[in-house]
Amino acid sequence: MPVVSMQSILADAFAHRYGVAAFNVFNDLTLDAVLEAAAQTNSPVIVQVSVKTVKQIGAGLLQLMFAELANRRPIPATLHLDHCPDFAVAQACLEAGWNSVLFDASNLSYDENVRQTTEMVTLAHRYGAAVEGELEPVKGVEDDHGSDEEGAIVTLEQAVQFMRLTGIDSFAPAIGTAHGVYTSAPTINYARVAEIVAAQPLPIVLHGGTGLSDTQFQQLIALGCAKVNISTALKITYADSYRTYLSAHPSEYNPLKLLDAVRADVVAMAKSYMQIFGSVGRAA
Numbered sequence: 001m002p003v004v005s006m007q008s009i010l011a012d013a014f015a016h017r018y019g020v021a022a023f024n025v026f027n028d029l030t031l032d033a034v035l036e037a038a039a040q041t042n043s044p045v046i047v048q049v050s051v052k053t054v055k056q057i058g059a060g061l062l063q064l065m066f067a068e069l070a071n072r073r074p075i076p077a078t079l080h081l082d083h084c085p086d087f088a089v090a091q092a093c094l095e096a097g098w099n100s101v102l103f104d105a106s107n108l109s110y111d112e113n114v115r116q117t118t119e120m121v122t123l124a125h126r127y128g129a130a131v132e133g134e135l136e137p138v139k140g141v142e143d144d145h146g147s148d149e150e151g152a153i154v155t156l157e158q159a160v161q162f163m164r165l166t167g168i169d170s171f172a173p174a175i176g177t178a179h180g181v182y183t184s185a186p187t188i189n190y191a192r193v194a195e196i197v198a199a200q201p202l203p204i205v206l207h208g209g210t211g212l213s214d215t216q217f218q219q220l221i222a223l224g225c226a227k228v229n230i231s232t233a234l235k236i237t238y239a240d241s242y243r244t245y246l247s248a249h250p251s252e253y254n255p256l257k258l259l260d261a262v263r264a265d266v267v268a269m270a271k272s273y274m275q276i277f278g279s280v281g282r283a284a
């Protein structure tokens, strides 16, 4: 059962308290490599894509590549659109057969966020797709989206009301993590994850995974973070791998050898996160 719903992947991870890695891929090589890492570790995996990459490659082509490459492997995989504030782009992905979207209306007022997210949930569920909801902007810039300023934090009551009113399938609260490379150690609000899950048991999404320690990941996963986002680490591995290979092989011009080396490094990086998150062997 290669391509499955986001709901089924998150339900199992949340129930058994392991994390499913959600990697931000940006081309066929990185897409194939994270699926290969999942196959080698018998892990479920979430392939996610930024809006910027969707605009460059196209929602239809990305879905075709994903389905073709995922169907070659006997592990559960699902395709997700990361931080999308644009209703039309999310709708285009759903129409192209994507499994899930993060409709990010976190820059709008609470009431407007509830209204637009509810509309997105109605649309996505018609396609059997899932919606990740966000109320507070996650700190840090990701593919031109976001801000380095800390966003306002809502009360527990508002967060729970948002989850109930909108019918979202997972929730991404601000808990002190940030997109990109950490310039100072993050102060993580574990209690907030615990109180949200206690009040409304819905899978929590951990943004800003790059740079967290194994212990931080594992504590957050144990509290209910079922989807764990990794973007910057993949970009760093990818770029560094090119640099390392080219400087070690200055007269090699066979692109397939170069790409094989980069792919192997991305597979190894993805596998190491799957081990930390406890998803190894969880592909049902």
Ligand code: 13P
Pocket: 024, 082, 083, 142, 178, 179, 180, 181, 206, 207, 208, 209, 210, 229, 230, 231, 232, 233
């Ligand atoms: P990092 O870039 O810190 O890994 O965060 C990824 C993320 O949260 C994507 O939404």
